[in-house]
Amino acid sequence: MIRDNRFYIAVKAVIFHKEKFLVIKRSNMARGDHYYWEFPGGRLEFGESVLDTLNRELREEVSISADIIRPLSIWNFMKNKNTEIVGITYLCKTDVDKVKLSFEHEKYAWITKEDLSKYNIHPSVLSDISTWDWENIVGEV
Template structure:
């Protein structure tokens, strides 16, 4: 017997580093924190979709690097979720928030432990290790 396959919404997140090594976290109006990113639109190239989401949410033009972490889970409504965290870089710290978020904070990778869920924290940790931070 085989277990049923996970049917999941796919999203991409950016462990988005600025030149000094801080990473960007965003707060939603329900007081939760997350990395920039979102869903892929039909027909989009994955890296282009993430670059678009970063630009829409923050106003930043990012260099999208390699995926560093993936996670699959079911949320509290029993809906499947699958997320990929990419290592990304920007040259500017000037954020222009969209209406999806109410606050943006640049912080050290270690400081994200207090804000992000486990999958996103691990993604930041792995991205920071690759960068040697």
């Protein structure tokens, strides 16, 4: 029996402006069962490089260009029993704080690490975030 297993590669951006970073929330139209705040990003398209994907997703979702500093973490999760998503989260910075959201998102916020508890962020993302060296990250941006 051939199983219909598949995986996708995704990229996310932790974009800093000054000492705050950007989180976004999906709109009711695009949400489905996705009601968490998240970092901007999305899936690679066939033939697209990781950095091209990240830049495209930032333009599409938040209309921001950012300097990509370095990868912060590599992660994976099972979307369902036959679909795995493998992702890379990048540390980025920008000089602009004006965000223009796509139709897929309804809210955004520039927050600090201390603000995380005020936002409904997926537990697996919070677990990943808890391993980051925040002092070093803030020093880099």
